[in-house]
Structure formats: C-alpha cells, structure tokens
Amino acid sequence: MNSFVAVLRKDLMLEVRGGQSTVALGALSLLVLVVLVFAFNPGGGEQGAEAAAGALWVALVFSGMLGATRAVSAENENGCIRALLISPLDRAALYAAKLAAAFIFMAVAEAASIILMVLFFNLEFDARVMRLVPAVLLGALGFAALATLLAGISSRLRGGDLVLPLLAVPMFVPALIAGVKASASALGGAPFGELAVWLKVLVAFDVMFVAAGYLLFEYVAGEE
C-alpha cells in the first residue's frame, strides 16, 4: 500500500509541477467541444441532449488517451520504468497507481468539459447535469484502465502515440456507445431505469478492463 501511495503521490506531484497533462487535457477538451458545437449547431430538446452527450464523450476519449499516455510515458524519461520494474514494487500496484493517476487526470479534465458543455450547448446547471456524473466517472475509469494497459505497450514502441488510439478506440466502442446513451438519457431527463441499463454496461466494461490490466500489466510493462 505504501508503494501504491508513493507512486501515485509522485505522479500527482510531477503533474502539479509540470501541469502538462491537465493543461493539455483541458485545451483538447475545449477544442473538441468548440468544434462540435459549431458542427452540430444544437437546438434544445432531445436532439441537443444527444449532441451534447456525443461531444462530451469525444472529449473524454481524446483526453483519456493523452492522460494515460502521459502517466505511463513519464516513466520512460531517464529510464525510470526500469528502476520501478526491478524494485520490490508489485507490478499490480504499479498498474493500480498509474490507473489512479490517469483516472484523476481524466476526472479533472471531464469536470472542466462538463462545465464547457453546459455553457456551449445552452444547457442548465441542474439535476440532469448531476445525473451525468456516474456515467462520466464510470467511462473515465474504464477508459483509464484500458488506455493505461495499452500505453504500457505503446509507450515503448516507435510511433507509440499513433498505436495507442488504433488499439484503444476500437476496444472502447462498447463502453463509448453505453456512455453516450447514458449521458443522453441523463441530459434528456429519461427515467433512471433507462439510464441504469447503460450504466450496467459501463460497470461490466470497467470490471473487465480493470481486472485485465491488473493481471496483464506485469507482462506488458517488462522488456522483451
């Protein structure tokens, strides 16, 4: 537990000092939302809710890839990943710490994205926006789990930044659909039962990829 806390604390400290991930995630989210709000030109009602939900999840996917890549690739600078791999640190604890860091980066970026989405898509800061929170947090956790695992592979490859989206996005599609549907339901004021169906899909996705990352990170993070 001490090691998990030490790695997470170190990652957050580096982020606070460098600010690279959070600034980049925020800027990317802003860019995506601005482009999509002009592309969709949303009116009110159900159509507006669906457009807003779609824009939010596009921002989530892009920012998630950046956050996960940063959390893992930071260890490649000066070969720090090697020091971690030969240390007594349990590889699963290393994955858990990296996942937690990526999740926190994404959650911060998503909070900013939700505020921007409400402003750009002419929504109200009301209970419907609060109903977004479970879907967005579950989506962020699932994508962080998947992208952290895959970033363990791609960060060591030449052109790894290109490989990560090619691997991650297709695998995230089921959760992406569930997340967009859940968010649209939340923003459209649909009954909780309708929302819950999609939340269950997100929970299943999270369980699957957190477990896969926990079990497989040992093999993807090592060399050769």
Add this chain to the structure above:
Amino acid sequence: MTSALIEARALGKSFGPTPVLRDVNLSVEAGRGAAVVGANGAGKSTLIRLLAGLSAPSLGAALLFGEPARALRPALRRRVGLLSHQSMLYPNLTARENLEFYATLYGVEDARAEALEWLERVALGAAAEARVRGFSRGMEQRLALARSMLARPDVLMLDEPFAALDAEGTALAAALVVEAMGRGCAVLASAHSAGAFEEMGFAVLMLSRGRLVGAPSARQSAARQPLARQVS
C-alpha cells in the same frame, strides 16, 4: 547449491538474427567484485540488463541469489541495486524527493532520513532541495549511485559507474562501492577500461563481440580471487 549471488550460465542474447552475447559464464560471490570491460557494442550493457532481470535471455540462465533474475521474488528484488546508463531519476523531483521515493519503494525505514544521509554521502547535501533537471551530468551520476545503494543491497550492478564523474567523484564512488563490498555486497560493473576497478581489487573480464575472452590478470587473482569464471 551455489554460493554465487550473481551468476551467468551459458548466457546468450540475440536481437533478431544478431547475437549480442554468446555463451557467457561468470559468477560473483558475496563481498567480491567483477568488472566486465570492453569496447562500445561489446555487450556489456546487455549483460547487465540480463542479470538485472530487465531483459530475457535467449539462451542459458541469468541468476541472482540462485534464482532466475527475470522472475525474482519481491523480497529478493529488494536486495538488488542497479546503476544504469540512464539515471532513473525524475527530473522534476528534487534530489531528496527522488531518493525518498525510491527508499519508500524499497521499504527503507525512515525514508527521509535515509535519503538525506545518502545525499551527504555523495556530497549533494547542499543540493537536496534542488530539482534534478538542473543538475550537471556528474551530480546526476552521483545521485543515481546513491539511488542504487540506498537500500544497502546485497547485489549491486553498475553500468559504467564512473562515467561523467571527475576525479573527486570517481574516488567518492569507488569508496562507496568498496565499502559495499566490505559488508558483503557482490558487485558486477561494466566499463570501457579496467583502470579504477583494478585499484579496487575487482576481477577484470574482457568482453569482445559478446564473448568473454582472456583471464583475470594475475594481480587481481592474487589480490582477491573473487571470481569463479569459465569461458567456453
């Protein structure tokens, strides 16, 4: 049952069709030191990486404490220190924060006090709260040496430990390594030349094109008899 803490048995490594290491046999016992000397591309760093468990052998076995280095238990990993070409330090952390972080990972009691003590030992006490990004290469190397030794390992692997160090830094690093050997640490080092290691009583092995060639000099053999070595 072997008493060697570091051991290579018919160790080989290839990258694709290109062999980088071939049939390397060596062992280093507790309190002994061996230096692998060779030109660029001879395979020194690959040998260190294999024995540190960072890379999988293509042939043979790389053993630490008699167990495969690649699958070492965490309790044994705690007893291994590695100084690599890269410093393995976080540029945006201070010198103290770097050492404290690694001390925590290695379960060192009172990580902060231990970090500060090692900073003094490598003459970086005054730079404890400075970020590593601003360090000179020599300062970074001294800090990296402290990082590799702060858990007081029983096995120490040093890839060109004196690189980038001035005469004073080299003497300091050599003293720390000899001290570690004095308390029973087995040390395997690599370098371009044998100079400093001969003075430290290391057995010197020549590595050429991935093969160990030549015998330890008579001087080293007489001084320590540190190494059981075979060359096939």
